[in-house]
Amino acid sequence: MSVTGITASNPYSNVNDLLSNVRNFKIIESTLREGEQFANAYFSRENKIKIATMLSDFGVDYIELTNPAASPQSREDCEAICKLGLKAKILTHTRCTMEDAKLACDCGVDGVDVVIGTSQFLREHSLGGKDMKAITKQALEVIEYIKSRGCEVRFSSEDSFRSDLVDLLSIYRAASNAGVGRVGVADTVGCASPRQVYDLVRTLRGCVSTDIEVHFHDDTGCAVANSFTALEAGATHIDTSVLGIGERNGICPLGALMARMMPTSRDYILSKYKVHQLKAIEDFVAETVEINVPFNNPITGFCAFTHKAGIHAKAILNSPSTYEILKPEDFGLSRQLYRYVHFTSRLTGWNAIKSRVDQLGLKMTDDQIKEVTGKIKQMADLKVMTLDESDALIRSFHLELQQAENN
Numbered sequence: 001m002s003v004t005g006i007t008a009s010n011p012y013s014n015v016n017d018l019l020s021n022v023r024n025f026k027i028i029e030s031t032l033r034e035g036e037q038f039a040n041a042y043f044s045r046e047n048k049i050k051i052a053t054m055l056s057d058f059g060v061d062y063i064e065l066t067n068p069a070a071s072p073q074s075r076e077d078c079e080a081i082c083k084l085g086l087k088a089k090i091l092t093h094t095r096c097t098m099e100d101a102k103l104a105c106d107c108g109v110d111g112v113d114v115v116i117g118t119s120q121f122l123r124e125h126s127l128g129g130k131d132m133k134a135i136t137k138q139a140l141e142v143i144e145y146i147k148s149r150g151c152e153v154r155f156s157s158e159d160s161f162r163s164d165l166v167d168l169l170s171i172y173r174a175a176s177n178a179g180v181g182r183v184g185v186a187d188t189v190g191c192a193s194p195r196q197v198y199d200l201v202r203t204l205r206g207c208v209s210t211d212i213e214v215h216f217h218d219d220t221g222c223a224v225a226n227s228f229t230a231l232e233a234g235a236t237h238i239d240t241s242v243l244g245i246g247e248r249n250g251i252c253p254l255g256a257l258m259a260r261m262m263p264t265s266r267d268y269i270l271s272k273y274k275v276h277q278l279k280a281i282e283d284f285v286a287e288t289v290e291i292n293v294p295f296n297n298p299i300t301g302f303c304a305f306t307h308k309a310g311i312h313a314k315a316i317l318n319s320p321s322t323y324e325i326l327k328p329e330d331f332g333l334s335r336q337l338y339r340y341v342h343f344t345s346r347l348t349g350w351n352a353i354k355s356r357v358d359q360l361g362l363k364m365t366d367d368q369i370k371e372v373t374g375k376i377k378q379m380a381d382l383k384v385m386t387l388d389e390s391d392a393l394i395r396s397f398h399l400e401l402q403q404a405e406n407n
C-alpha cells in the first residue's frame with residue numbers, strides 16, 4: 001500500500017475514508033420476509049427452515065422473517081424458526097403498532113424491525129393522513145415497548161428518499177435517543193441514485209449514534225451500487241435476499257453483493273461468509289419459487305465465466321485475471337461448470353481453437369490451426385454450431401492432414 005492509499009492492483013481504492021464500512025458490515029438476510037413478497041414466492045414451513053438454516057450456515061448475521069401478524073402460519077413458522085437455535089439472529093418485520101410489536105415479541109425473536117412510512121405519499125395514502133408528530137409518538141411508544149420486552153429494536157422509515165429531510169433526521173434522532181440499536185433507511189420504490197444515497201447516509205451518520213441499516217429496491221437497477229455506496233458513507237447493515245427476490249423486481253441480491261464486495265474486501269468476505277455455498281442456496285431458492293437463475297447473475301449465471309470473443313479468449317487462456325475480476329474457485333465453482341472458452345462462433349480466434357486442439361490431444365502447426373479456424377468461422381457464419389460439430393470439423397481436418405502426410 002502506498003502512502004496515498006493507491007495500490008497497483010486497485011488505483012481507485014481509498015483507505016483514507018474513515019466513514020467507510022466496506023470491510024466491516026453485517027447482512028440482514030430478508031429472503032424470508034422481503035423475498036416472500038416476490039410474486040412467485042410460497043414458502044412451506046419445511047422450506048423456510050431449510051432456507052434459514054442454509055443462510056445461517058452461510059454466515060449472514062441476521063435472518064428477517066415475515067410479520068407474524070400476516071397469518072397464523074406465519075406466526076407459527078416464526079416461532080419454529082426462533083426455536084432452531086441458529087447462529088444467525090432472528091428478526092421479524094412489523095408495522096409500527098403495539099399489536100404487531102406484542103405478537104413479534106411473543107414469538108421469541110431476537111429483534112424486531114419496525115417500519116413506518118414517512119413520505120407524503122405513504123402518510124396520505126397508506127396511513128390515513130397521519131402527520132409526523134403522530135408518527136413519531138407512535139414510533140416512540142412501540143420502541144419503548146419492544147425494549148421493555150428485552151428484544152433488539154430497529155426503527156426504519158419507509159420511502160426514506162421521498163421523505164422530507166428534516167422530518168427524516170428528526171424521527172431518526174428521536175428513535176436513536178429512545179435507544180434503538182439501528183435505524184433503517186429504505187429506498188422503497190427504488191428511486192435513489194448512488195450519489196443521493198451517499199449524501200443521505202453520510203448526513204445521517206452525523207446525526208445518530210446507532211447502527212445504520214439500508215434497504216434498496218432495484219426498480220432502476222441501482223440496488224447493489226446503492227448498497228455499496230451506503231457502506232462507503234457509513235452504513236453498517238445491508239438488507240439482501242437470495243437472487244434479489246422481493247416486492248416488484250426485488251432488492252439487493254445476496255450473491256451480487258458478495259460479487260461486489262469481493263474485489264474490495266476479499267479477506268473480510270472470505271473470513272466471514274462461506275461463499276462456496278452460494279450456488280446451492282441460489283439453486284434451492286430458485287427451485288422453491290420456480291424461477292431460473294438469471295443468465296447474467298453475478299458468479300452463478302451460466303455464462304458468468306464464459307469467454308467468447310477471440311481477443312478475450314486468447315488473453316484469459318494466458319491469464320484469467322485479464323478479463324475476470326472474480327475467481328470461480330473462490331465460490332467453489334470449477335471452470336468446467338461453465339463453457340469457459342467458446343469455440344464455436346464466428347467471433348472465435350486461432351488461439352482459442354489452438355487450446356481446443358490441445359484439449360482434443362491433436363497436433364497441428366499454428367498455420368494449420370489458423371486454417372481450421374477459418375473453416376469453423378465459415379460454418380459459424382451459416383448456422384449455430386455445437387461443440388460436437390466444431391470438434392468434428394477439427395478432427396476431420398486433422399485426419400486430412402495425416403492422410404496428406406502419409407501419401
Ligand SMILES: CC(=O)SCCNC(=O)CCNC(=O)[C@H](O)C(C)(C)COP(=O)(O)OP(=O)(O)OC[C@H]1O[C@@H](n2cnc3c(N)ncnc32)[C@H](O)[C@@H]1OP(=O)(O)O
Pocket residue numbers: 037067069070071094095096097115116117126127128158188247
Ligand atoms: C414496504 C414493505 O414492504 S412493508 C412490509 C410489507 N409487508 C406486509 O404487508 C406483510 C403482509 N401483510 C399482511 O399480511 C397484511 O397487510 C397485514 C396483516 C399486515 C395487515 O392486514 P389488514 O389489517 O387486513 O390491513 P391492510 O393490509 O388492508 O392495510 C394495512 C393497514 O396497516 C396500516 N399500516 C400500513 N403500514 C403501516 C405501518 N408501517 N405502521 C402502522 N400501520 C401501518 C394501514 O394504514 C392499514 O391500516 P387500516 O387497517 O386502518 O386501513
Ligand SMILES: O=C(O)CCC(=O)C(=O)O
Pocket residue numbers: 034093113114115156157158159184185186187188189215217
Ligand atoms: O423495513 C425496512 O427497512 C424496509 C421495508 C421495505 O421493505 C421497504 O421499504 O421496501
Ligand SMILES: [Zn+2]
Pocket residue numbers: 034188215217246247251
Ligand atoms: Zn422492501
